[in-house]
Amino acid sequence: MGCNCGCGGKSQTKKWDLEPKFSDLKKGDKVEIVGYNEGDARYKSKLLSMGLVRGVTLEVLQIAPLGDPIEVSVLSYRLSLRRQEANVLKLKRV
Template identity: 45%
Template structure:
């Protein structure tokens, strides 16, 4: 079952499956940040209002807005 990055909580780990329907506008930006299908990441923190979301991917910290996080389809890892 896939979820969006926006639905994940701080401390969760996941694998990027692809991009959600309607996420075309953010696709190029997310790809350039290293958020490519198959890469694993960890959610470091989520701001109180859900914006931004900080993730650790490929050894770097990346902050994403709610709309960008909603564009990433994820698989939760144990």
């Protein structure tokens, strides 16, 4: 079954149109924090106290060899975050 939009049954949604999860980021990606998903309130509090608030831009600097943690540049410092814990962040690509 295809749609009636004229795409020939192929989706027009591009990968970069979707909100990325923190765990999907690659080296060099730049994202902006747009909010928080449901999750551990204590961990959200820690992220907020480190300056990870709405409107802040993150740049992925390095990813550990086994994929966890991820080092990001935020504000004027570097921060390493675990993938699954940081998925609480709602992001959009910059």
